[in-house]
Amino acid sequence: MARVNPAEIARDTTRFMANIDLHSHTTCSDGELSPAELMARAVEKGVTTLAITDHDTVDAFHDLPEVPSILRLVPGIEFSTTWNTTGIHVLGLDIDPASRAITEGVAFQSGARERRAGEIGRRLEKQGIENAFEGASRYALGGQVGRPHFARHLVETGRVDSMEAAFKRYLGDGKAGDVRESWASLAQVVTWIRDAGGIAVLAHPLAYKLTRTKLKRLLNDFIDAGGEGMEVVSGQQNEQQTRSLGQLCREMGLLGSCGSDFHAPGQGWKELGAVAPLPERVVPVWERFRQSPG
Ligand code: MN
Ligand code: MN
Ligand code: MN
Numbered sequence: 001m002a003r004v005n006p007a008e009i010a011r012d013t014t015r016f017m018a019n020i021d022l023h024s025h026t027t028c029s030d031g032e033l034s035p036a037e038l039m040a041r042a043v044e045k046g047v048t049t050l051a052i053t054d055h056d057t058v059d060a061f062h063d064l065p066e067v068p069s070i071l072r073l074v075p076g077i078e079f080s081t082t083w084n085t086t087g088i089h090v091l092g093l094d095i096d097p098a099s100r101a102i103t104e105g106v107a108f109q110s111g112a113r114e115r116r117a118g119e120i121g122r123r124l125e126k127q128g129i130e131n132a133f134e135g136a137s138r139y140a141l142g143g144q145v146g147r148p149h150f151a152r153h154l155v156e157t158g159r160v161d162s163m164e165a166a167f168k169r170y171l172g173d174g175k176a177g178d179v180r181e182s183w184a185s186l187a188q189v190v191t192w193i194r195d196a197g198g199i200a201v202l203a204h205p206l207a208y209k210l211t212r213t214k215l216k217r218l219l220n221d222f223i224d225a226g227g228e229g230m231e232v233v234s235g236q237q238n239e240q241q242t243r244s245l246g247q248l249c250r251e252m253g254l255l256g257s258c259g260s261d262f263h264a265p266g267q268g269w270k271e272l273g274a275v276a277p278l279p280e281r282v283v284p285v286w287e288r289f290r291q292s293p294g
Pocket of ligand 2: 078089203204
């Protein structure tokens with residue numbers, strides 16, 4: 001039997017559990033754990049470098065609880081935008097969350113959400129649902145009002161008997177309350193990220209269900225706008241998909257990123273750190289961080 005070198009085994013296990021996870025959410029957006037709980041879980045899972053990338057907000061970095069000494073925290077954000085008619089997510093990594101550019105970006109995106117919520121409210125009123133916006137606001141607990149809050153209002157006022165029915169009749173595709181967000185453009189979000197000293201990374205490229213040709217077109221537009229990286233490894237991705245994205249990443253001359261897109265415990269493969277390492281010859285995005293973790 002061939003002798004096994006223990007160092008070899010140790011190196012091999014890191015192939016399944018990365019210690020760098022650059023995509024995660026907290027209660028500041030739609031995650032289930034507070035920033036402190038998330039960081040504690042990262043340490044527990046052996047993650048040594050973690051980026052918190054909440055949707056269109058950097059609240060986690062305001063009043064940030066103490067960062068465990070063995071964890072390197074990378075300030076990040078996940079901006080929503082559209083490319084043609086497709087909803088796209090762009091990560092800003094290694095940003096300065098207190099910068100003017102990020103402050104402006106967050107305010108714009110929050111305004112976009114508010115305008116949308118107001119419009120949904122007006123449309124539902126036209127359907128005879130009184131005080132729809134005020135009703136929905138009560139369930140947002142001071143946060144952003146979204147479709148689930150309208151759905152809850154419809155259920156609580158007896159309009160429909162389930163959240164599902166609320167979407168089916170009032171809020172889902174093609175219904176009165178189906179209002180598109182007016183997010184900032186792709187070029188705009190990339191500019192905010194760059195102006196904040198960060199690196200713009202296209203999040204979960206396979207989530208948009210684009211053909212390879214269209215995905216390349218998106219990446220070309222993204223690069224023209226100043227985008228520099230793409231997520232090569234994302235939660236819920238098989239090995240072959242990762243290899244193929246690695247190839248695309250090299251082809252396009254982009255930096256590669258990896259992140260679980262963790263939202264809550266118990267969501268299977270989307271566990272903190274549960275991401276494969278970057279394929280060979282993909283240049284890791286963190287080599288460009290102001291303070292390289294590696
Ligand atoms: Mn989310
Ligand atoms: Mn996303
Ligand atoms: Mn995400």
